[in-house]
Amino acid sequence: MANEKKLVEAITSMEEDFAQWYTDVVKKAELIDYASVRGCMILRPNGYAIWENIQKVLDAKFKETGVENVYMPLLIPESLLQREKDHVEGFAPEVAWVTQGGLEPLTEKLCIRPTSETLFCDFYSNIIQSHRDLPKVYNQWCSVVRWEKTTRPFLRTMEFLWQEGHTAHATAIEAEERTVQMLNIYADFCENYLAIPMVKGRKTDKEKFAGAHATYTIEALMHDGKALQSGTSHNFGDGFAKAFNIQYTDKENKLQYVHQTSWGLTTRIIGAIIMVHGDNSGLVLPPMIAPTQVMVVPIAQHKEGVLDKAYELKKTLESNFRVKVDDSDKSPGWKFSEQEMRGIPVRIELGPKDIEANQAVIVRRDTREKIIVSFDELEVKLDEILKTMQKEMLERARTHRDAHTYVATNFEEFKDTIQNKPGFVKAMWCGDVACEDKIKEETSATSRCMPFEQEEVAKTCVCCGKPAKSMVYWGKAY
Amino acid sequence: MANEKKLVEAITSMEEDFAQWYTDVVKKAELIDYASVRGCMILRPNGYAIWENIQKVLDAKFKETGVENVYMPLLIPESLLQREKDHVEGFAPEVAWVTQGGLEPLTEKLCIRPTSETLFCDFYSNIIQSHRDLPKVYNQWCSVVRWEKTTRPFLRTMEFLWQEGHTAHATAIEAEERTVQMLNIYADFCENYLAIPMVKGRKTDKEKFAGAHATYTIEALMHDGKALQSGTSHNFGDGFAKAFNIQYTDKENKLQYVHQTSWGLTTRIIGAIIMVHGDNSGLVLPPMIAPTQVMVVPIAQHKEGVLDKAYELKKTLESNFRVKVDDSDKSPGWKFSEQEMRGIPVRIELGPKDIEANQAVIVRRDTREKIIVSFDELEVKLDEILKTMQKEMLERARTHRDAHTYVATNFEEFKDTIQNKPGFVKAMWCGDVACEDKIKEETSATSRCMPFEQEEVAKTCVCCGKPAKSMVYWGKAY
């Protein structure tokens, strides 16, 4: 009982201190541990298993569209990183440099990849000759390193896991289609598997990727009203192709530059899952992505037949569900707290009286609803409950997001909203970076994106009053 | 026709120059490309897909035994690497050092992991307190860097992909059982999936891992008679536990050191697949691991109905086989060469006359055998053919290995065999490292392992003539 209290008490409530609540959940749910290098994290089994499920689903969806996986080297020579001007300016200040190999100093220093555009471009310049070699639609799953000053688990770490797709196409139209196609895959995945609704749109020039013509993004709203950029897809046009001389001969035997894209999604998305769905008892995982969907918790497990029945249920259920039995020597109360902390979507409570009555109690993690189900109906009901939970989690997240999306039509209203109502602010923009800069300086909000679904909420720029060009989502962001 | 010739002519024959043949296959089958950092490789889709299949199978087998996956940081502080004396001596000369992060020099240099024992030990010392926390059976899939002077694709590269398992146990017996269990998983996997027979045994002290009490290994024989160490499993005893202070309280509330193991298998195994099964037309992939098992090659594909039938076959077959249609505008002859170079286990030739006769021609990659099969029987026959091919590939590899395994009972015979008969040499050993050193110096053969299946092929050491302690497999190795 003392122990049970300890586990629950250890979490700060999210209303009291959201940042501390987040850190507590990450640690107590055993998703992450800190490593001996500052800013580096250990992904523990509970955390890594979520990433494995994300990988499995996304990788299959990528491959359906013709993506092939490769592995590129970890190290990039300084001279290669410098080939594209905007790109090197964007990344050089935040990379880790290898200057010594074995016992000897290197003649040219190598950086640990912060991203692999330059490696893919170098590779593509070697293997692309003819229009027959196009398109190339390659992707890799790997880790990258960025030398961050301040770090937070999943959200900003020195090293993180991701996938990075890099493609080369014969035409600009094909590259643009691929850029948008991958953004849609990310958005659909987040909605259907992670139960997180996304705003899809284009980044302003100020916020776009170093070297890109256009960056598209999916933006999510966290429980505390802050935004999280959750995946990006870039159209490079032929900028990198010109810097790296990636040319092909077309059907008329003329030399042409390729058009390129890249797109990535990182372990940061696990931070979004936590901050969209979590509550004061810990993590809440959407059933579609949860490594364990069902925890069977035996009550009075020392009594004859209880554990046997628990194992029997597991055996029946495991062909359709990811199910475990908690047969440890902890008390049921402790097990409940632990299952809740870890965000396992449902638990099945099973005691001697239940067994006698040919039933079990299913408890939903999100609503705490208890549903008594006869053993004969268990599989059907469980499937229903998990599907309902998945659907309702998305609906709740959408309702929360919509309730925290505001409109501002002048700067006073804008400042007041940003300061007092955490959430997205929809407001018009003239297209001038000066207004973006001013907004950031005075409110610390940034332009999140120019959504694909434009609305004319006013005629003039919320900042300068000049005629507006686009409606923009603004917000404070992680 | 000119092009077809070019593709085939480009491979050096293995009898003429085995090393060049190997390099040619690796390049021409598009498994690998060279990157701009010396000694670093790009794993291209054909190469990476083999690794993905290896991962999928092994990962499932690991998990069946209770393995959980994690991800540990890429970077190790110098002070952490130095904690275990033998270990740092083994690895420090061959690591890459990061000395600069962002724009500033680091106060402590960090090495890119050459292996992660020290990180896991540091982690375990934080999370293991009680016997209830044991065992820990963690694994990670990642890349490691070792600053090698000479490199060869897959066999020895600056960076390679692998899995590294790291476990902590309450007792020495449990650690030893886990060490052997994982070695057996590797050996069974290599035999059943890669069709490569393995000699299982223990490394001598000279050849064991830096910091291990005992290293177990699986050793394969390549087509040229050289040995390849294909996977290793180490029992660390409590050496690392003492260096890193990893202790737990046992059931009597006494402090005890844990007993640890580690085990790894790398992309080097792809080199073994190439060198055991390949021939002068290129790669030959065992059906169980081949990314594409069946290539449908339409003949006269411009004729009405041919391509339609090819797609129809693919659709029928793809629920049970990994199948593709080569509908490119290359000639059938070119497609045959390409399918052979890439080692795709079987092709299905399909022309207008075949379609009229309600049949297709299946051609085995390994034997070139042509089998005419009616469409109605295609699935059943294909399954039979692939299974037969898998079985016969293992048998051929075993026959080759056995035919190139010799016995030597005195040093003259030993030297003569090593020099003139490429292969394994079974010979007795006194247990003295001086004899190992002498053998290596005079013959450049090394002790591969002391096999679990011991035979007494003589009474005395093949080198010094003193009483023998073990029978050892010797050989020149990659």
Ligand SMILES: [Zn+2]
């Ligand atoms: Zn303006």
Ligand SMILES: [Zn+2]
């Ligand atoms: Zn001897």
